[in-house]
Amino acid sequence: MQTAEKQITGLAFTGEDFTPENVELTIENGIITDIIPSRAKAERCILPAFFNSHIHTGDTAALDTPADRPLKELVAPPDGLKHRILRMTPEESILKGMKNSIAYMKLRGTLGFADFREGGVHGAELLERAADPEMYTIILGRDGGEHHPASAGLGLSSAHGTVEEKQAADKVRRAGKLLFVHAGEGKTTDIDAAFDLRPDVIIHGTNFRDADIRRAADEDIAVAVCPRSNWTLHVASSRNNPPVRKLLEAGVPLLLGTDNVMFVSPDMFAECAFLINVYDVTPEDALRAATAGFSFAGEKTGIEKGKPANLTIIEGIGLFEWSRHPLKTALVRVGAAAVTEVISSKRQNSSL
Numbered sequence: 220m221q222t223a224e225k226q227i228t229g230l231a232f233t234g235e236d237f238t239p240e241n242v243e244l245t246i247e248n249g250i251i252t253d254i255i256p257s258r259a260k261a262e263r264c265i266l267p268a269f270f271n272s273h274i275h276t277g278d279t280a281a282l283d284t285p286a287d288r289p290l291k292e293l294v295a296p297p298d299g300l301k302h303r304i305l306r307m308t309p310e311e312s313i314l315k316g317m318k319n320s321i322a323y324m325k326l327r328g329t330l331g332f333a334d335f336r337e338g339g340v341h342g343a344e345l346l347e348r349a350a351d352p353e354m355y356t357i358i359l360g361r362d363g364g365e366h367h368p369a370s371a372g373l374g375l376s377s378a379h380g381t382v383e384e385k386q387a388a389d390k391v392r393r394a395g396k397l398l399f400v401h402a403g404e405g406k407t408t409d410i411d412a413a414f415d416l417r418p419d420v421i422i423h424g425t426n427f428r429d430a431d432i433r434r435a436a437d438e439d440i441a442v443a444v445c446p447r448s449n450w451t452l453h454v455a456s457s458r459n460n461p462p463v464r465k466l467l468e469a470g471v472p473l474l475l476g477t478d479n480v481m482f483v484s485p486d487m488f489a490e491c492a493f494l495i496n497v498y499d500v501t502p503e504d505a506l507r508a509a510t511a512g513f514s515f516a517g518e519k520t521g522i523e524k525g526k527p528a529n530l531t532i533i534e535g536i537g538l539f540e541w542s543r544h545p546l547k548t549a550l551v552r553v554g555a556a557a558v559t560e561v562i563s564s565k566r567q568n569s570s571l
């Protein structure tokens with residue numbers, strides 16, 4: 220067995236609370252084996268790598284299509300604009316686009332993602348081919364794609380309360396797989412049907428009412444919010460949609476995603492900055508939401524002894540000399556452009 224060992228010093232955001240500490244980390248075989256205080260002047264920041272909890276990499280092929288019509292006409296299957304573009308796009312272009320977006324994410328400190336993959340079994344297969352072995356890829360298929368061996372479960376486009384949906388949900392449950400479902404994005408009428416499927420994760424919750432927030436908390440259903448997508452697709456125009464602060468106050472497990480690549484860049488620094496600045500979420504809560512998705516890949520997250528080393532290294536430490544809140548500075552001001560290295564526990568070191 221390989222026994223690669225690596226030391227790295229810097230200002231690390233450690234533990235559950237992301238406490239900034241000047242440390243030397245030791246990584247062995249992909250695990251953080253030691254964290255000791257360092258007196259050396261910190262020249263870099265060490266962040267836990269992001270997990271993008273909701274993305275559609277397949278629509279990279281429709282990049283920067285104007286969001287010039289109602290949500291349904293843009294993205295709803297089977298004939299929304301997105302689906303018509305996907306049908307017209309050669310398979311190799313879809314594959315190349317997905318690879319491109321996956322590489323883009325990694326360069327910006329994301330080492331895992333949960334992808335709603337259209338295109339049935341074949342769509343799941345394509346994403347399996349596009350996947351980066353250093354990244355945690357959760358494939359959520361549909362139209363049969365959920366049963367592909369590489370697929371982690373079902374990603375339902377929306378819930379209507381039909382028998383077919385219930386059967387599809389029961390089938391993935393029996394297979395021990397995951398169920399994620401879009402709900403409450405542009406309306407409220409699909410929310411109850413989504414909850415009734417007992418999903419692991421509801422995507423969006425943009426129009427959640429107080430009763431929906433309580434139900435998510437009571438039933439321990441995580442909500443993956445995608446605020447930049449909501450604003451871009453004109454389903455949100457205030458910090459109350461999605462009701463992120465209320466979700467956090469109610470104890471709902473909060474996840475963060477970037478949604479359709481065709482409309483929004485899969486840059487989790489930018490998503491965190493939006494959550495912090497527009498939704499008045501603390502940098503710590505934003506980073507927690509931006510990393511919590513690792514649990515669905517069966518992986519722990521955070522900078523602590525014994526945990527896997529999935530880390531993002533950023534330079535730009537000069538700015539931290541004046542910072543009153545280093546984590547906020549890292550997420551909001553320094554951001555993706557300063558990433559110099561990502562370290563994956565799946566394959567131990569990847570220099571950019």
Ligand SMILES: [Zn+2]
Nearest residue numbers: 335401478479
């Ligand atoms: Zn989506």
